Amino acid sequence: MVSSALHRSVIAALAASTCLAALPQVARAQSSEKPADEGIGQIVVTAQRRQQNVQDVPIAITAVSGDQLRESGVRDPRDLTLLVPSLSMQAGTAASTTSLFIRGVGIGDFNSNTTGAVGVYVDDVFLGANAGKLFNVFDSDGIEVLKGPQGTLYGRNTTAGAIRFSSRKPSDTLSGDVSALYGRFDEVRLEGGIGGPIAGDVLKARVSGLYHRNDGTTFNRVTGNRVNNIDLWAARAIVDFTPGPDTLVRLSVHGGRNSGGARQFQHRGQGIDFFGDPAFLPNGTPTDGLGYADTDGDPWAGDYDVEGKERIDVFGASLTGQFTFGGVQLTSITAYEQVNRATLEDTDASPNQVITAYYEDRPRQFSQELRLQSVGENALNWIVGGFYFHDTLKTDSSFDLLRALRDPSAPLGGFDPVNSLGLLRYPYTQKTDSYALFGQADYKLTDELTATLGLRYSHDRIGMKFASLFDALGTVVPRKAYSDVVVPLLDFDRRQSFNDLSWRAALNYKTGDTLLFASFSKGYNSGGFAGGASTDPLQLAPFRSEKLYAWEAGIKTDLLDRHLRFNASAFYYDYRDLQVFIFDLSGPVPVQRKLNAGNARIYGLEAEVTARPVRNLELFTAITVMDSEYKNFAALGGTNYSGNRLVNAPNFAGSAGIRLTVPLANGSEVRANVDGTYTSSIFLFPDNAPSNKVAGYGLLNGRLAWAAPNNRYEIALWGKNLTNKAYVTAIAPVITQDQINYNEPRTYGIQLSAHF
Secondary structure, three states, X not given: OOOHHHHHHHHHHHHHOOOOOOOOHHHHOOEOOOOHHHOOOOEEEXXXXXXXXXXXXXXXXXXXXXXHHHHOOOOOHHHHHHOOOOEEEEEOOOOOOEEEEEOOEOOOOOOOOOOOOEEEEEOOEEOOOOHHHHOOOXXXXXXXXXXXXXXXXXXXXXXXXXXXXXXXXXXXXXXXXXXXXXXXXXXXXXXXXEEEEEEOOOEEEEEEEEEEEEOOOEEEOOOOOEEOOEEEEEEEEEEEXXXXXXXXXXXXXXXXXXXXXXXXXXXXXXXXXXXXXXXXXXXXXXXXXXXXXXXXXOOOEEOOOOOOEEEEEEEEEEEEEEEEEOOEEEEEEEEEEEEEEEEEEOOOOOOOOOEEEEEEEEEEEEEEXXXXXXXXXXXXXXXXXXXXEEEEEEEOOEEEEOHHHOOOOOHHHHOEHHHOEEEEEOOEEEEEEEEEEEEEEEEEOOOOEEEEEEEEEEEEEEEEEEEEEEEOOOOOOOHHHOOOOEEEEEEEEEEEEEEXXXXXXXXXXXXXXXXXXXXXXXXXXXXXXXXXXXXXXXXXXXEOOEEEEEEEEXXXXXXXXXXXXXXXXXXXXXXXXXXXXXXXXXXXXXXEEEEEOOEEEEEEEEEEEEEOOOOOEXXXXXXXXXXXXXEEOEOHHHOEOOOOOOOOOOOEEEEEEEXXXXXXXXXXXXXXXEEEEXXXXXXXXXXXXXXXXXXXXXXXXXXXXXXOHHHOEEEEEEEEOOOOOOOEEEEEEEOOEEEEEEOOOOEEEEEEEEEO
């Protein structure tokens, strides 16, 4: 149950919402231009596959404009947690792998074959590969975060929700945007886009690009170098062909490369040696099995014998056709995406050779979506569609285990697979074929009351061909350094199919500027196979599909002549067979396991308040209050996790801030933004162990800018995490130590922007 202290937090946050500010993302996202004294501008979204005012959309949704992404310093999808309190993340074992959660629904599995509970779309193309999701936040027209199960309108079904990125499209006249940013750690970010007509109204195009680098936010005391650096570029070209008013054919091609550093972690000793005996420094600090401990308390410094590197190459293309005829519109989206990723990682986060990892994966995906829908506002608005998704994922990853304990003068260099001394490789190929039919209809029972019914059938077929072996003489570098002296451990080849029927039923009542809605929906996330290192067929036994039954009711209203906007929703989730990621610590080496918990429940309340009390002043606050519990979860070895809180499910998360605009006599403006977020404590594993608990934390950001008349130029000073708050984003056990992932430290700098 929610504690009395939590109730007090809710009351205080709601009270503050009328007078406190916050991230103004909702009020300005994809907003029409309105003078400030006319109230809060209209927000146009396409969450339901047609353009609507967000206040008329009967679902919980947060929209973020492209300008707000820039002003809030959002660099990639992970930064969206700064803008959407109910969206959280758990960083994985490398900079490219991050698990997203919405309202506590998600899975903290960093392996390459994990689909995740949050669907990520770029221009309506679903992205399956984790690594390919880092290249989307540039030249952006906006982002929509949809909360709750999605499937009756979207290609890929998800239980937690969906994040929809929208790129800037070609314009009717020549226009462009460019920005240059410089910040702490010699950060440089150059971004630009230009577009317009090529052949009148028939052919238009836009090209855009991004370059982003820094020297690294963490100091390596072994080499004196900075690590955790960024070095990436991305580019996109969009061409629109419109031979007539009822036809649009859009070709989009994009690509990019990240060649920066892999994640360098913090080290935390478990206080045991390799024989299971206590291992502590004289001052009581726990060490690892080799007697090492990181004692300086600096989360952005460490002792690393390996400076990790990561290379990700991304390429994708999509062809979209929209054809309107006879009062209906046919949409076809054909897309191809590929990613090549290679990551060398200092897994043990220490100066010793305990574990070094090499991850290599090459996903290739093809998708085809067809939709037929009604056009305009009718008594009956409907959409039907079909979706096909094929993905082939090839990996060849490895762990160099306990090389520090191997005797190089012994036969085969001290190779000893019984005691996990050697190189463990686990190459596998996973093929996925997903088919779906979906549809949704909205029928106006009266002028104010509308009923919605949606249905979806999904079929997923997944094949896993997995091998694991010990390599006596190999090293953790690309495959050419592997040897032929191997001990086969596992040869696994299996296919499994999963089917589901999911739905959405809703009612909404609209009167004046107030919308009331209630819905009941079911979400589905396909079962599959674990993608971590495995040496036992039981570790690869398929896990079942998870299902989420969601009840939700909400209100959206504009008050005081649209100077105050209040949106709120209450939800209850019945979460069944939820997929969980844990570490099996029963052997000498921690083993990754993915399995089904029994049942869980989550309920909560969300509220967003935007206010424009006077001209040129905008205030916003948003809160999410949740209570979560595993109702029935018997884990490995009979351990009972029932009654524990879900992973990454804070009891409270909120954001607040202010935006002040001061007009000057010459038509220019001074703009000041201050915003902050607070997240209460969370657990990173289902066991809810104190060592895996992240204490509550708050972040403070700010921006001060001068804008020329008509917003043609802008110069801004910005700062993120101004209080230099450190908090843990992920923990993973590594034999006799834990690797700890922290957030980014305080950053600040200057940004120049121009629009023409």
